[in-house]
Amino acid sequence: MIDPRSSVIEKRLAGVKRIVAVTGWKGGIGKSSIASVLALLLAHKGHRAALLDLDFTGASDHIILGINDAHYTEETGLNPPLAHGITFMSMSFFSQGRAVPLRGSDVSQAALELLAVTQWGEQDFLVVDMPPGIGDASLDMVRWIKRAELLAVTTPAVLSVETLKRSLALFERLNVPLLGIIENLSTAAHSPFVSHAKFLGSIQRDPSLEAATGHPEQILRTRFAEELGKVAAVFD
Amino acid sequence: MIDPRSSVIEKRLAGVKRIVAVTGWKGGIGKSSIASVLALLLAHKGHRAALLDLDFTGASDHIILGINDAHYTEETGLNPPLAHGITFMSMSFFSQGRAVPLRGSDVSQAALELLAVTQWGEQDFLVVDMPPGIGDASLDMVRWIKRAELLAVTTPAVLSVETLKRSLALFERLNVPLLGIIENLSTAAHSPFVSHAKFLGSIQRDPSLEAATGHPEQILRTRFAEELGKVAAVFD
Amino acid sequence: MHEWALAEAVIASAAETARQQKMSVVEEIVLNIGELQSIDAEMFASLVKNQLTQAEPLLQDAEVRVVRGEAAFECQACKKEFSEQDAKVSEEEREAIHFVPEMAHVYMRCPACGSPDFSIVRGRGVFIQEITGQP
């Protein structure tokens, strides 16, 4: 039995100019916030921006962006809806607000299915929000989305720095290009990555982000979005 | 071919009185900090306390507790070392500070191996630090460690609250007992879980925790440990 | 008809396989359509045939045959084996499973123990079961 799906992935992504995988391999460092707001900012600047939430068991981009009513349509594949200017795909469209208990092998299968049937169309950027850890989704990304560039997130906390160090070493050996490193939830004591050749900038803890959750217009007015916007200048 | 390992798990855990799985299913909410410091506090109170870091691809308890030199010994199995009064087992003993890229199926295999060969001895408590998401490790816990009780962590943030809501509903259906809910990184705006019947208490953001990382004596003097200590009264 | 996208994958994959096996002409493609995904087998076969007419010469004259694959599940918690019939899912849930069969873990439960932790042993979705042709 031959699984035909991987043969068509490259074609599905052919209209996408750049693919940016937001990672950092640790949980709770702001990967989803940065991925979602980055897509929002890129769309606002007039780029064609798409967002894929690949954290299937912990999907959150739809909550951050307040995407409740948008729905994919079925045509020659699944057409992701355009929500707040972003072409968006997430497992949340299929799970009706319930928990998604998937083993890693199921995560792989579901990712393969979405990559095979999602018609992204023409995009300047596809931002991919990665789950924590180096598990099936991370390894599949290297295998199937060969053009992905890493946008690595860290915080000044020892635990985040240690995770990033060991993971970057691995992904460098795997020849996955590193686009840059962002420090989030910055404090006076910076992480050692601020002196890394690929360091892009810092984002402070912004207490106003929480209340803006679910409200894109409000998010765009936060200091978080302002600071991320400066970092995102790397895409101009 | 029969895999013999699962037949011996119950026996390996027979000397352990209570098994507490620290979860919350979201990343970065303080699961590892709470699991590690809870084990430390229990040991300090004179309980026999063990700690198993089940977040194989993102192991961090050894960093939190500063366990660098301790090493397991080989006898009629693996005897976990006693570090700072805690009987401790983690994948970090085997990975030499490198990244641990494991697919979910490998996480299951590695967990099964550790559970089959680790000789925990007599313990009042085994605290299990869970990874984020509902993946292989979470599902294996339900399958293999049937006596585990959930100690669920949340924060006041919408994203954490939403994750906890959907996950608790699932685990309730699976008949996994909920020991209690802790709110970490509390702010003035509390999560709706503070009025939950199983709510145990709140822990503030404690800026002194970061500098104490790796130094158990110093951790015990933080406000974080003091507040967690009050919550841990539930174990007396 | 998001099935069109899967049909396109079938064509691409069949061409790849035929070339690997150094065929100069493909005579038959046998598809296995897993029950879980609720894909209409006739409809899917005709989608593949339609795309074949525009495909490269290698594939253009291939027959398309369809075999339906029954879905089978095995619970990892209690080892119970069960079939689709044992699961009750609503229309809306069935649609989610149609697009992403792994959503079965969200909407289906082991009929014996209630766990969502089962494996999809067979009958998940679209596979190429066999390709025959001339060298």
Added chain:
Amino acid sequence: MHEWALAEAVIASAAETARQQKMSVVEEIVLNIGELQSIDAEMFASLVKNQLTQAEPLLQDAEVRVVRGEAAFECQACKKEFSEQDAKVSEEEREAIHFVPEMAHVYMRCPACGSPDFSIVRGRGVFIQEITGQP
């Protein structure tokens, strides 16, 4: 000799299986010892035999036979199949793999493409290959 713990698992599992298959006496237990874990087969067989003498009557007189399982890996990234010989690991790394064979993903790489994303197809660790006995 953490192998003692695995030998204990073998005994417990063999007893379970024999009871499921309604055997009254077990005559032979054939073990498959995967190469990856570097367990000495002779030593392991004798550990199992020693524990048998104290096991329940059902198992007490069983012969223990050992078959060595060669380790085989398949890269998920480039599909290359490879064997243990293709991997260079130090003594210390070998010890980690001895305790937790999945540590192979930390210390070994696909010899063709350098990926740690391979599957352990065969020869991981200790399995019971066969149990024979009388009803």
